[in-house]
C-alpha cells in the first residue's frame with residue numbers, strides 16, 4: 240500500500256475502506272522530527288492516529304540533486320510571496336521591521352511530509368548532562384533567562400539510545416572530556432566512509448593537543464530491510480535523500496510504518512473550551528475548511544509556527560491565545576548561536592596524491608571537537624560549545640559565485656572573472672567549520688502575531704523578534720579561534736571566520752518552554768500544556784535552553800519520551 | 810550540518826521606489842542581454858551567454874513567483890539607473906555605446922552599493938543558466954559543468970521541477 244498522499248482525513252479513511260472514525264485518539268499537527276515519533280509510537284501501540292501536514296508527501300523516487308529547484312528556488316518551502324514572516328531586529332535600542340517578502344528572508348525549512356528532517360545534514364550530537372542544569376551549574380547571566388530543565392539527562396538517555404536504532408545513527412564512540420554517559424558502548428551503525436583529509440586533521444589536532452572525535456551522523460552506513468544505505472551522493476545537506484539512508488522522520492518513521500498523514504492540510508485554528516481542545520481546523524488543498532476531532536492533540540509545527548498557531552487560537556477562555564493565560568507562549572525563542580569559518584586547500588601546494596585525496600567526492604569529513612564545551616577564562620567558568628568540521632557544499636553555483644570577489648574585495652566580471660573561475664574552482668576545496676554555542680534566551684527574542692501582515696489564507700503571520708545577548712558572540716569567538724588554529728596547523732590558506740548574531744532559521748527552538756512552574760512555562764515536564772489538558776507540544780519549542788549542539792537528536796528523543804507519557808493517559 | 814541557511818541582512822537594498830508594474834521590462838530585454846554579454850563575454854571554448862540561453866532564462870526568472878521581489882527590483886532598478894547614467898555621461902542609451910564606454914559605466918556603478926548588487930544579481934542568474942541542469946534548456950551540453958569540472962549529483966532531475 241502506498242502512503243496516503245493527499246486528501247482529507249475523511250477521504251483517507253474511506254480510501255482505506257474503514258468506517259469514518261470521528262474521534263481519533265491522537266491528532267498530530269506537523270510531521271517533522273517533533274511530530275513523527277509520537278505518531279509512530281502511538282500508531283504502533285494500536286491507537287488511532289492522524290497527522291495533519293501542510294506539505295506534500297514525496298518519496299525517494301521523487302527526489303533529485305537539482306540545484307536550481309532545491310537550493311535556488313527552494314521548491315520544498317512555500318513561496319515567500321504567499322507565506323512569510325515579519326522579522327523585527329533590535330537595532331540601536333528599537334526594533335526595525337523587515338518584511339520577509341521584501342528582504343528575501345525566509346524562516347521556512349521545508350514544508351513536506353517529514354519536515355526539515357528531509358533536508359538536514361544529520362550531524363547528530365546529544366546534549367550533555369550539564370545542559371539540563373545550566374542555571375545551577377553556571378549561575379545567572381544578567382539579561383538572559385537561563386533556567387534548568389525540569390528533567391535530567393538520565394531521563395532522556397534511554398530515548399537517545401532508542402533514536403540511534405530507530406532513526407539510525409552511525410559513528411564510532413571515542414572517549415573525550417565531554418563524552419556524555421551512554422547506556423550502550425557504541426553506535427548501532429559503523430562509521431560512514433571518510434575522506435583521507437581527516438588524516439591531516441587528526442594529525443593537526445594531535446600536534447595541538449586537541450581532542451577530536453568522529454561526528455555521529457543520522458545516516459545509515461548499511462542497509463536495513465526497509466531503507467538503503469548511503470550511496471555517498473556528495474549532495475547531502477539541503478537535499479532530500481534518494482536512498483532513504485538519511486534519518487528523516489519520513490524515511491525512518493512515517494513511510495516504512497505507513498502512518499496516516501493528511502497532506503496539504505494547513506492547520507489554522509485549534510478550537511477549545513476552558514480545558515480541552517475540541518477540534519483542529521485546517522484548510523485542505525482546495526482551500527476548504529475542515530476539522531479533525533481527537534482525544535489528544537500534539538502540536539509540532541516547528542517552534543515559530545507552533546507559537547503562531549497557539550497565539551492565533553484565541554477565544555474567551557484564552558483571550559491571549561491558546562494555553563497563554565500566563566503570557567508565556569512565544570517567549571524565549573532561541574536559535575543556535577555561533578557561526579562558520581573556512582580554509583582553502585589548493586592544488587599548487589599539494590602533491591598529486593594529496594590533491595587526489597582532497598578532491599575525492601562523496602566521502603564524509605565527519606570530525607568534531609567538544610574540548611571547550613565548558614571552559615575557564617580569566618578565572619570565570621563559561622559554557623562553550625561544539626565545533627563541527629565539514630567540506631564545503633558541493634553545489635557549483637555558490638562555489639563559482641564566490642569568485643566574483645578577489646582577495647582585495649574587488650568585484651570582478653568579464654574575462655578577469657572567467658580567468659579566476661578557471662584558476663580556482665577546479666583546483667581547490669574548502670574545509671569549513673561550524674560553531675554551535677548557546678543562544679541565551681532573552682526577553683527581546685520571541686514570537687508574536689504580526690498585527691498587519693497576513694498570508695495567502697488571510698491568517699496573521701508570525702512576527703519574529705530578535706535581540707540576541709552579546710555573551711553569545713564572546714563564546715562563539717573563543718571557539719572560532721581554536722577552529723582557526725586547527726585549519727592553520729593543517730596548512731589551509733585564506734582562513735576566515737564569521738561569528739555573528741544572525742539567527743540560523745534551520746536551528747530554532749523554544750517559545751513554549753517546559754518547566755516546573757505554570758507561571759513561567761507553557762508545558763509541564765511531560766510537555767503537556769499546563770492550561771489545556773489534552774494539548775502536548777513535541778517540536779523544539781519545549782526547550783528552555785538549547786545546549787551547544789544542533790537539536791534534532793534531542794527533538795526525536797524527547798518526542799519518544801512524550802509519546803510514552805501520552806500512552807499512560809490514553 | 811549545513812549552516813548555509815544562516816542569512817544576513819542586506820541593508821544596501823531599500824524597499825524600492827519602483828513598483829514592478831511600472832517597469833516595462835520586456836522593452837529592456839535587449840539591454841539586459843547586452844549587459845549579460847558585457848559581464849560574461851564569449852570564451853574561446855564556446856561558452857557565451859547565447860549558447861546557455863541566458864537571456865531567455867532571465868526573462869523567465871523575472872516573471873517567476875519563486876524569485877523574490879528584492880532580486881527582481883535590483884535588476885529592474887539597475888537597468889533604469891544604468892540607462893540614466895549612460896544618458897547623463899554620454900548622451901546615449903547603454904546599447905548605443907561602444908564596448909569600452911559600456912565597461913567604463915560598469916566600473917563606475919560597481920563603486921556604488923546599488924551597482925554592486927545589480928552586477929552581483931546579474932552574474933548570479935548568468936551562473937544559474939551556465940551551471941543549472943540542462944533539463945531547463947540552459948547549460949547546453951553541460952558545457953558549464955565541463956568548464957568548471959563539476960560532477961553533478963545523482964539522480965539528476967528527470968523533469969523541470971519549477972517551471
Ligand SMILES: Cc1cc2nc3c(=O)[nH]c(=O)nc-3n(C[C@H](O)[C@H](O)[C@H](O)COP(=O)(O)OP(=O)(O)OC[C@H]3O[C@@H](n4cnc5c(N)ncnc54)[C@H](O)[C@@H]3O)c2cc1C
Pocket residue numbers: 268269270271272273274291292293294348349350351352353354355356357358359360361362363364476477504505506507539540541542544545548745746747778779780789790791792794810811814
Ligand atoms: C538544511 C538543513 C540542515 C540541517 N542540518 C541539521 C543537522 O545536521 N543536525 C541537526 O541536528 N539538525 C539539522 N537541521 C535541523 C532539523 O532539520 C530540525 O531541527 C528538525 O527537523 C526540527 O523538527 P521540527 O519537528 O521542530 O520541525 P520540522 O521538521 O520542520 O517539522 C515541522 C512540520 O510542520 C509542518 N507545519 C508547519 N506549520 C503547519 C501548520 N500550520 N499545519 C500543518 N503543518 C504545519 C511543516 O510543513 C513541517 O513539515 C537542519 C535543517 C536544515 C533545513
Ligand code: SF4
Pocket residue numbers: 458459468469470471472473474475476478479480481482483484485
Ligand atoms: S545518499 Fe547519503 S549523502 Fe546522499 S543524501 Fe542520502 S544520506 Fe546524504
